[in-house]
Amino acid sequence: MINFSDLTFIFRFLPVFLIVYYLTPIEFRKATLLLGSLVFYGFGDLRMLPVLLGAVLVNYFFARALHGSGQNKFLLAFVVFLDVVMLVEFKLLSQFVDSSFMPIGISFFVFKMISFQADLYQGKVKNTPKFIDTAAYFTMFPQVVSGPIMRFSDFERHKENRTILEIFERIEDGLKFFTVGLGMKVLLADHLAMLWNDIGTIGYESISTPLAWLGAVTYSLELYMDFWGYSLMAAGIGVMLGFPFITNFDHPYASLSVSEFYRRWHASLGSWFRDYVYIPLGGSRKGSLRTVFNLLIVWLITGFWHGVTLNFILWGMIIFLIIVCEKYIVQKLPGVLRWLIGKINVLVLIPLTWVIFAIPDSQMLATYFTRLFPFFGAGISVNPNDFAKNVGIYGILIAVGLVLLIPKVYEIFENHRRNIVVTIAVFVLFWACVYSLANAAGNPFMYFRF
């Protein structure tokens, strides 16, 4: 139920919550949001609900102190330290003891808490924060599981929907974003995941080189559709509740460099690192060496944030290297060459970095790369027809995914979403998703067919 692409969420939690939320008098709606979010979290991970509650209370306590203290650096450092220790501790516990020690969404709500404290310190939060508001901001169910890491200033931009028409206009609009996101997740990502899984089943040592590349493309698309879809769903729910639309993905694959890619990919995380790590470290204002060092810190932490295993650190380091090369070499090249290298970096190197992201086992990762670049060794029991077979099965899905990389396609929906044809298309998409989910829900044999 804690998953947006779950029928019980779509047809039970969300409608019930919306009804209760909008029946609540305006001044108490934040309280309804807080309560609903705690119920939502409790359904997902009741055992870890106290962790979330504890983090909320501690952070609120410090926020009050920080707000009245007038830029007390020590206080800020202390509460950020507490938050970081909590996050690191749970990450290590879940990695080395038992994966069930990972409270759902901790990476996201802790980052929200840190940004809140830093914003308070910098005086970006004018009024003394109220407990209900702060707690609702930290825990709000559209964001608690996987972000976006919304800033408190955006939370404050919340507009109360006062009239009935206003309410339904917002619900309609949010529902459209939600549905498009749902489609990306359910119809594309979840099915592309099956191909990536099939490749594992075959064994990386036995895939043909074309299939290895197809796999890299598929995994990249899966990750993108999954996370972009999730972010659209989260933003859509936010819109239904009166929050501004949070753009978390802004057509990253249309970027002309890797650093641009990461401004447009998971943008709320990228800007978090920019505002709360990179710039406080001095950003690019303290000379080249210091800039490189600051980037290194940012990407080390980014890697660690995604996961504790070595591959994530490696992934972060490679992105770091590419970005440094871009900054100090590619930038100085003539226009056409710069454009070309930038495109290659985004469209070829990025998918390869996702392969590193995807495979935690270094031995298996090395095997995968020898299949991508077969000059380093031959495969075992490779079936050369595997590429044609999988293109036959997944070709259409991959093609649809690739078409969605073109910014214009999504923009048509975004700009014409009140158009009747688009509305009907989204309505059909909604039921297509439900159809797919209904045939999979509670039916382990749908996705696990042998």
Added chain:
Amino acid sequence: MKFFKTCPMFIAIVVSSIFITTVAVVFANTVYADYKEGYDPKKAPIMVLPIRGATEGVFPWNYVPEAEQPSPEVPGSIDELLKQMQEDTVVEGPQEEPEEVVIEETVEEPEVDISAGDVSANDVELVEEKIYEPQEVTPEYFDDALFIGDSRTVGLSEYCQELDEHATFYAKVSLSIYTVMKKEFIKTPEGTIGVEEALSNQQFGKIYISLGLNEIGTGTDEYFVEHYMEVVNRIRELQPDAIIYIQGIMHVTERKSNSDKNFNNVNVDRRNAALSQLADNQNIFYIDMNEAVDDGNGNLDGSLSFDDIHLKASSYQLWYDYLRLHAIVKD
């Protein structure tokens, strides 16, 4: 009207959801009774029933109430089927078996004698049966062999080149003993046909069946074996001269077995024990390749699998080697 213009999609979704839910509630115990059995109200709204129905072409308007339906063939109990099976083989037995059988039998090792004695004690006629010992064969053995199976057999065909060059495969992902004779999945130049038609068109010398994992979470063991027997009988009718191999279901890995209430090796072993009883050791043989991929504790060796269910491409050779070393040769 203004309201409708404000949120047309929302209204359409609410109305259609209410409609489908109403259909679901009204017909839950009639049209959708089959789907209601496996339905858990905690996990999904009731509207999944008509949607699952629609997927399989079941709608309120083409529903025929139980009483009016022509009664489907009632399959006999497993015991009856087994008896019938044995009778069948007894009738055919003498025609197929040459006299020298008895000589071979006396040469057999004592332990085989004991088991043979057990059988003959139950049924005097079985004394005449020949004892076949599995033996090693060359790849040419599989020239007239057919493999029927699910995704695991698909994998065998895709990643065991030598076998694929010799044998024929009627294999499909998610195939089960309940669907094997119903689905039309065999591609021919004239179009896609079912197993029944394909077996009427071409005769095989050996037929290997490897099914049973997809359906392991459904039905009882008895129901499963009944259906399995029906399929084997039908294949026997269509291919009277073929050796039929019932392949035991391959285990899953320890990790999977310990964490899945359906796909675990307790279930697999129970079903395999039942399957092994279907063999008559004259025309129908039970072979179990699990020993070739075992981790020593009755599970699929984890290093041979990535997803805990299928062999990795490079591991299919083990299965093939097992088949090559455990073949039945009739002279």
